Amino acid sequence: MNAITSAIFSCPVWVMADAGVGEVLKEYLDAGGWMMYVILSVSAIGVTLFLLRMFDLYVGYRLNARAFTRRIVDYIEHRRFREALDGCEISTRHPLVFIMKAGLLRSNQRPRDIERAMEKEMFSSLPGLQKRVDLMAVLANTATLLGLLGTIFGLIAAFSSVAAASAVERQEALAAGISQAMYTTAFGISVAVPLLIFHHILAKRVERIVIEAEGGATALIVALTGVAHEEAAQGEDGQLDP
Numbered sequence: 001m002n003a004i005t006s007a008i009f010s011c012p013v014w015v016m017a018d019a020g021v022g023e024v025l026k027e028y029l030d031a032g033g034w035m036m037y038v039i040l041s042v043s044a045i046g047v048t049l050f051l052l053r054m055f056d057l058y059v060g061y062r063l064n065a066r067a068f069t070r071r072i073v074d075y076i077e078h079r080r081f082r083e084a085l086d087g088c089e090i091s092t093r094h095p096l097v098f099i100m101k102a103g104l105l106r107s108n109q110r111p112r113d114i115e116r117a118m119e120k121e122m123f124s125s126l127p128g129l130q131k132r133v134d135l136m137a138v139l140a141n142t143a144t145l146l147g148l149l150g151t152i153f154g155l156i157a158a159f160s161s162v163a164a165a166s167a168v169e170r171q172e173a174l175a176a177g178i179s180q181a182m183y184t185t186a187f188g189i190s191v192a193v194p195l196l197i198f199h200h201i202l203a204k205r206v207e208r209i210v211i212e213a214e215g216g217a218t219a220l221i222v223a224l225t226g227v228a229h230e231e232a233a234q235g236e237d238g239q240l241d242p
Helices: 003-010 013-019 021-032 034-060 065-077 081-087 095-105 111-129 133-164 170-240
Strands: none
Touching: 021 034, 021 170, 034 133, 034 170, 065 081, 065 095, 065 170, 081 095, 095 111, 095 170, 111 170, 133 170
């Protein structure tokens, strides 16, 4: 067992607290070699990116989609189109609002034209929704591969030290090299797992927003089509009356 592991398990809790978390972390990173700091940089980038995208997706795109859709559809069913348009003037980046507005602005056109307008808004909003989300998975895989690369470097250093050391020093040099290799593997995986979880959280949020937007668009088309059919039926009845 190396010196750091022995210190962690043998020292009392108050000794570790007195030493400081930062000092213990630095010793841990130094024990794994320079690759540990590269993995730590990947971790810092991933956490920062996650917090920024988390805030953007949960605050910037915040909207009670079900209540909003119900309100707009109710306006349409009562033929209050002006109020429906005014209802879309809310402070959010949720694509459902812009999709609804695009459909309402073309409510007097053919259903196919309305659908195309809403699809255009949907496609234009996707890049902003998916921005840097996939990068979380890339960073997770990068951390894992860097950990494995650090393991290879550690093993190379270990066997190189064994070849150059005397018979007495070989065992100690081999143990130190293998210990360094295992540190980088463990740290790489420890960074990759949270990053994968972060990616899953962001991806599910994006998926939910897209589902809400598609559901609202469908409800709008159904409502507009129903109103158009009612108006057509009323017009036919008026023509048939003597």
